[in-house]
Amino acid sequence: MTIKLTIMDQMAQVAREHGRTLAPLRDDLVLLDSGLDSLGFAVLVARLEDRLGIDPFTASEDAAFPQTLGDLVKVYENGAR
């Protein structure tokens, strides 16, 4: 599974567990409008570390906060290099 698909899969998983409805996932979707709240994103980062073996935010203190889904995917793709 690509990094992008893994992220989308895990977003759906976390939304299900937290009883949230996920907005249609597109690159320009603003993350704060996706249906996940802060806690949802916190869990997502932990799950992605489990699946992808990286936490790009903690690995690099320069990682900027992503605002869109496209930004988020890029942070993980750059972190995986």
Place this chain on the structure above:
Amino acid sequence: MARAEARALRHRIANASSFFFDRSAEVAIGHLAGGTSLDGKLAQLAGRSVLLAASGQLGAAPALVELDGVARRVVILPPDVDPAHLAELAATAETDAVVVDVATPPHAAFDLPLRVEVTPVITAMPETPAAVCRTEWVLLTSGTTGVPKMVAHDLSTLTAPIGAGRRLDGPVVWGTFYDIRRYGGLQIFLRAVVGGASLVLSHSGEPVAEHLQRLGRHQVTHLSGTPSHWRRALMSPAIKQISPRYVRLSGEIADQAILDNLKAAFPEAAVGHAYASTEAGVAFEVNDGLAGFPAEFVEHERDGVEMKVVDGALRIRSPRIASGYVGAGQPALTDRDGFVDTGDMLERDGERYLFAGRRGGIINIGGLKVHPEEVEAVINRHPQVRMSLVRPKKNPVTGSIVIADVVLRSDIPGADELSRVKTDILKLCHGALPRHKVPAAISIVPALDVAATGKLSRRHG
């Protein structure tokens, strides 16, 4: 104590043309010097113990300005107080009056001898309240479970930190992501009133983007929140709507990443983090852009604040600490020497102290506290679980997150069975715990460290 300190808050309003701004309305702070928002009943509240139960901050703000120096005690109810605790809180604080607003939901605990409705409309004061008294300001702790503790301050302990911090030139408009009915937000409320600034109030449930747009519209210059508030704001494209000159963090550990991210987002701004707790008040502000604080803060008294490290935890003595807890049978707020034990653990790194979490392993998830034992008890109910250890893991969104290491009764099974057990445990947790206490990840491990005391070893980096 200086004479000026004894003046009531309404006499310390520094700017006649400043405002409290809400989403849809505003209150002119200057009008409160000679006017009232309390339906002409302020004089009747003299000497009473008042439950401040306004549902909104635009009601709470003018009421606080007016009640200081008039009421004997003001119990400031935060918006998220559990209604099941109201009766006990009201009884312990011996309240005999309640201040509500139009949207305060009815509750038996509000059936008190005097009920006053606060409105954002300021009218002329019909009669000046009687002799000024020293009003006790009572804040609730944001505890874990059970009835919150009531922490007593007064205007002098609450305003003692103001002025010691950084001063910037020019007109000031404060904003805060906090609610002003919590210590962190109350500090900003007081800074606005006695510092002559307007204050843009937050609004519970308001989307981040709308709040940022509102802050931008009022041209906010000074903005305060927890690291979690700021991380959420940085995730919004609307962050571009604001350009504060002073960015302040408090309430949680500010790590280097959030400080650097804020400096990058607002290159012109001063970025500072403050250490404060409801009991100990503001202890210090750090303005050098680095996480932690200089070790010399502990070695030398600064602005009347003394700090020491005892068994790895920070203790604070200063004119800013609360006078005590309200009610009989409460523990002492300070040790024998007058120091508050904060329970915040420190680690020394050269000339710097860094925060290393809470004593007893209490985990802070974006401001919500979690006792690991409570989560372990739920996980341990699963028939296949022998034991578990719940611990914090650093997280870029909420500061920390809960994770669990679990030892099974049988050998570690194959991948499919492993995934099924993990899902099963998560389901159990979701059924028994609020969301923030449910582990974000579960690791099945062969064994856990048990210390010489026979207890689980809870030391983690």
